[in-house]
Amino acid sequence: MTLAAPLFTDEAAEARRRLVRGSALRTLGRRRLRGRIATALCALALVLALAPLAALLGYTAYRGLGSLSVAFFVHTATPPGIPGGGIADAIVGTLVIVALAVLAAVPLGLAVALLLVDRPGRVAGVIRFAADVLTGIPSIALGIFAYAVVVRPMGGFSGLAGSVALAVLMVPIVIRADEEAMAAVPTDLREAGLALGAPRSRVLRSVVLRGAVPGLVTGNLLALARAVGETAPVLFVIGVGAFGSRVGWNPLHPLAAMPVDIYENGTAAFPAQQAGAWGTALVLLLFVLLLSVTARIVAARLNRKAR
Amino acid sequence: MAGVREALDRRRGRPGGRLAGAVRWVGAGLFVAVVLALVWSLLAGAEPAFARDGLRFLWGGSLDRTGTAYGAGPFVVGTLLTTAVALLLAVPVGIGTAAMLSELAPRWLAGPLSILVDLIAAVPSIVVGLFGLLVLSPLFGRDVGPFLKELPLLGRLFGGTLEGGSSVLLAGVILAVMILPTMVALTRTAFAGVARADREAALALGATRWQVVRGAVIPGARSGIRAAFTLSVGRAVGEAIAVALVIGNRPAVPHSLLAPGATLGSYVVTQFSEAAQGLPRARIVGLVVVLLVLTALVNGAGALLLRKRTTAGGTP
Numbered sequence: 156m157t158l159a160a161p162l163f164t165d166e167a168a169e170a171r172r173r174l175v176r177g178s179a180l181r182t183l184g185r186r187r188l189r190g191r192i193a194t195a196l197c198a199l200a201l202v203l204a205l206a207p208l209a210a211l212l213g214y215t216a217y218r219g220l221g222s223l224s225v226a227f228f229v230h231t232a233t234p235p236g237i238p239g240g241g242i243a244d245a246i247v248g249t250l251v252i253v254a255l256a257v258l259a260a261v262p263l264g265l266a267v268a269l270l271l272v273d274r275p276g277r278v279a280g281v282i283r284f285a286a287d288v289l290t291g292i293p294s295i296a297l298g299i300f301a302y303a304v305v306v307r308p309m310g311g312f313s314g315l316a317g318s319v320a321l322a323v324l325m326v327p328i329v330i331r332a333d334e335e336a337m338a339a340v341p342t343d344l345r346e347a348g349l350a351l352g353a354p355r356s357r358v359l360r361s362v363v364l365r366g367a368v369p370g371l372v373t374g375n376l377l378a379l380a381r382a383v384g385e386t387a388p389v390l391f392v393i394g395v396g397a398f399g400s401r402v403g404w405n406p407l408h409p410l411a412a413m414p415v416d417i418y419e420n421g422t423a424a425f426p427a428q429q430a431g432a433w434g435t436a437l438v439l440l441l442f443v444l445l446l447s448v449t450a451r452i453v454a455a456r457l458n459r460k461a462r
Numbered sequence: 463m464a465g466v467r468e469a470l471d472r473r474r475g476r477p478g479g480r481l482a483g484a485v486r487w488v489g490a491g492l493f494v495a496v497v498l499a500l501v502w503s504l505l506a507g508a509e510p511a512f513a514r515d516g517l518r519f520l521w522g523g524s525l526d527r528t529g530t531a532y533g534a535g536p537f538v539v540g541t542l543l544t545t546a547v548a549l550l551l552a553v554p555v556g557i558g559t560a561a562m563l564s565e566l567a568p569r570w571l572a573g574p575l576s577i578l579v580d581l582i583a584a585v586p587s588i589v590v591g592l593f594g595l596l597v598l599s600p601l602f603g604r605d606v607g608p609f610l611k612e613l614p615l616l617g618r619l620f621g622g623t624l625e626g627g628s629s630v631l632l633a634g635v636i637l638a639v640m641i642l643p644t645m646v647a648l649t650r651t652a653f654a655g656v657a658r659a660d661r662e663a664a665l666a667l668g669a670t671r672w673q674v675v676r677g678a679v680i681p682g683a684r685s686g687i688r689a690a691f692t693l694s695v696g697r698a699v700g701e702a703i704a705v706a707l708v709i710g711n712r713p714a715v716p717h718s719l720l721a722p723g724a725t726l727g728s729y730v731v732t733q734f735s736e737a738a739q740g741l742p743r744a745r746i747v748g749l750v751v752v753l754l755v756l757t758a759l760v761n762g763a764g765a766l767l768l769r770k771r772t773t774a775g776g777t778p
Contacts, residue, residue, distance in 0.1 A: 179668040190672030194566050200558025201567075201575065204646065207639045208582050211593050266489030273486070282490055285497040291761035293700030295727050296504060296750050299734070303503040323496060330493075356483065384586025386703045387727075391734050414588045414703075421592045421707065429596060436589045447584040451577070 212440070219437025222430050231402060232416075232431070242435050244402045248314060248410035252393065253383055255318035255406055256325060260382075261375055263322075264329025271330070272337045273359055282330075289327040297323050297388040305392065312394030314403070314410035320388035325378045332374020333367075340366035369457035376450035384443045386414035413439045504754065507747035514741065519748055523715065532745060534752045536715045540630065540723040541756065543716065544705060545698040547634025548641055553691060555638075556645030557680075563646070564653040565675050576650070583643035591704035594636045595628075599708055602627030607720050620720045628710035631719040633728075636704050641694040648693060652686020653679055685767060692764035700757050702727025726753040 226241050233240035267286075271279045301320035306312055340363050348358035364371075394409020403410050413435050420432035511519055515532060522533025559579065563572045603626040610620040610631075620631070656679050664678040680687070702725070710722025711732045724732075726749050737743040 175668075183670075186670045186673060190670040193672045193676070194562075197558040197562040197566055200555045201562045203555050204559040204582075204642055205575070205578055208578060208585070210597075211585060211590065214593060214597060215589060263489050263493060266486045267493050270486040270490050278490070282494065285494050287761075287765060288758070289497050289500070291696060291700075291757050292500070293702060293727060293750075293753055293757055295700070295702040295730050296500070296754060299507065299730075299747055299750050300500045300503050302734075303507055304499065323500065326493060326496070380584060384584075384588065386586070386588040387731060390703075390731065414586060417588050417592055418703070418707075421588075421595060432592060432596075436592050439586060440589055443584055443586055444581065447581070451580075 215433060215437050215440055218430065218433035219435075219440075222434030223437065227434055240431065242411075242413065242416055242431070242438070244411040245413045245416040245435060246438070247402050247404060248393070249383065249412045249414075251404060251406055252314045252317040252389065252410060252412055253321060253379065255315065256321035256382055257375075257379060259318065259322040260325035260329055260378070264326050264375075264378075265333050265371075267326075267330050268333035268337060269359065269364075271334050272363065273355065286327040286330050289323070290331070293387075294324055294385055295387040297321075298391045301388065301392045309407075312392060312409040314393055314406035314408065316392035317389035317410070317412065318406060320392060321382040321385060324385060324388055325382050328378040328381060329375055332378065333371055336367040336370025336374055337363050339370055369453055373450045373454040373457070376446055376453070380443050380446035380450065383446065384414060384439060386418055390415055390418065501754075504747060504751055508744055508751045510741055510744035511748035512751075519745075520752060534726065534749055536713055537724055537726045537729050537749055538752065538756070539715050540709070541699055541725040541727070541753070543630050543719070543723065544633040544637055544709070544725055545695060547631060547719065548637035548698045549691070549695065551635065551638035552642050552645050552694060556642055556690070556694075557649055557687065559642075560646045560649035560653060561675055561680075564650045565679060566671065576646075579643055579646050582639065583647075587640060587701060587704040588707075590636060590640060591707035594632060594704060594708040598632055598635070599627035602629065602632050602720075610720065619718065621718045625720075625722060626710070628708055628722050629720045630709060630716045630723045633705045633709040633723075633725070634719075636708055637698045637701060640701055640704060641697045644697055645690055645694045648690030649683070649687055652683035652690060655686060656682035689764055689767040692760060692767055696757055696760045696764060699760060700727060700753065702731045706731035726750070726756070 226239060228241055228246065229243050230239065230241035231244045232242070267282060271282060297320040300323065301316045305316035305319050309316070344362050344366060345358055348362040349355070353361070389412055393412055393415065417432045417435045417439065420428040420435065423429065423432075511532075515522060519533055521535045521538070523535030563576045563579070567575070607620070607627065607629075611617050613620070660678045660682050661674050664674045669677060705725050706728035709724060709728050711724045711728055712722040713724050713729060716723035730746055730749050730753075734743070734746050737746050
């Protein structure tokens with residue numbers, strides 16, 4: 156093996172180094188140029204990704220602001236062709252429907268998440284699988300489900316049916332978020348609690364649950380934001396007829412909701428109704444963005460504190 | 463010692479703790495029951511359709527006397543077409559955006575911009591659909607459609623007579639916007655999982671910043687990107703409302719990308735309330751079942767990819 160020896164001499168190493176450096180330098184200009192082109196393309200992709208958001212927000216604000224007024228919030232819709240009218244019924248309906256859904260989904264999701272955190276094992280596996288399945292189900296299916304299990308037995312449309320659909324939509328999101336929030340509580344703290352002689356249930360309540368509060372708030376707010384804007388689950392089940400409906404608070408009766416309002420007025424032929432749809436869209440958009448920005452701020456606070 | 467034992471026993475026996483435990487089990491039981499009830503109610507609702515047409519329902523597509531399509535065929539085609547258009551647009555843009563935000567842009571810029579990209583996910587689909595219906599659809603019918611028809615070679619995809627802006631193409635564009643945040647977020651997660659050593663090795667070889675991305679980061683994140691792709695497909699397949707507003711809802715296989723069509727979800731949105739009780743409604747529920755099977759296949763594949771990635775430790 157005469158070849159192996161010179162490989163370790165300084166001259167050979169130097170020669171190789173020179174070769175690599177030389178070719179690197181020779182191609183550097185080309186490589187830099189290529190990198191610059193690729194970076195420009197990526198920047199273009201970023202612009203393309205953000206352009207729809209800007210267009211959407213800008214245009215909704217532009218069209219929606221025109222229909223916003225005090226009357227828009229306190230009146231109900233007028234028949235087509237008659238000016239004025241508002242979405243008080245839709246706002247109240249959305250609040251009632253979503254509030255009921257939250258009342259069902261948040262505790263249920265928390266209970267299931269507690270079980271997942273406390274008792275990992277085969278049961279947890281089954282539940283997690285069910286949650287994954289439910290997350291993947293298109294929201295339109297939840298509307299059909301609520302129609303079958305609430306509207307048909309009750310003999311009519313109701314806000315409650317919408318709440319059931321939205322609750323089923325929210326539960327898997329809440330479970331996932333709650334579980335992640337509680338898993339983020341350091342094991343040391345948990346073990347310290349156990350070492351103090353506290354029973355598991357006490358540690359779960361006073362250490363895990365309390366430590367996870369900001370994460371719980373964030374996750375549940377995001378689930379709420381998701382439910383507020385959903386149309387497909389409530390479209391078939393809460394009752395229809397955007398105009399002429401009174402402001403209703405009773406979830407056992409048909410209720411209006413903002414997303415359904417947008418759907419009906421947006422597909423209507425009258426320009427006045429379309430203008431109303433933009434107004435409703437702006438209100439809904441602001442509401443949803445407010446919720447999700449609040450959630451993010453809570454999450455950011457949490458991260459800063461953790462650091 | 464005896465005191466501690468006693469205290470423990472007392473605590474364990476406290477009704478509060480036991481009750482809380484019971485509530486959890488009841489909650490979990492209720493949750494699993496709801497999922498089972500959901501699946502069962504859809505299957506039961508669709509049963510008459512499958513009982514009459516059997517598996518032919520999956521691909522059949524002709525019209526019966528009442529003008530209601532009895533098979534899922536045209537809708538499956540519509541769903542796959544819109545999803546394909548959406549992916550064609552969202553995957554390159556999504557990967558480019560993720561590369562920009564995670565690797566190429568300075569941090570002070572990437573932080574706020576990634577919040578904005580996340581914000582797209584928060585926009586309700588009805589608002590996206592409204593924008594598509596009232597703004598983009600006229601624009602497509604007037605300007606974009608005629609322009610695409612004139613393109614050499616590609617123009618063939620957009621053949622046939624132009625019938626307004628509501629089309630498979632517009633639905634795909636709308637879907638692309640809606641799946642983009644998913645694509646970007648999951649791709650960024652995949653990028654973050656690439657080992658620092660891999661990047662440094664590339665840098666040590668004299669790679670430029672882009673070469674690091676191209677040679678180390680993207681290959682290292684390949685399985686994660688694949689999972690991002692699959693989960694985006696799942697979202698695109700299941701979206702109903704926004705598509706219903708812009709696709710035109712014609713229950714036939716579209717002859718061109720600029721022709722109206724219908725997806726499983728969009729047809730259900732527009733027809734469920736109209737369909738009469740009995741067989742017509744069962745057929746609509748049948749479309750939901752087909753949609754469910756489709757999303758289950760896609761999401762199952764996505765979950766499998768994600769799991770493989772986590773057990774493999776992020777290296778391909």
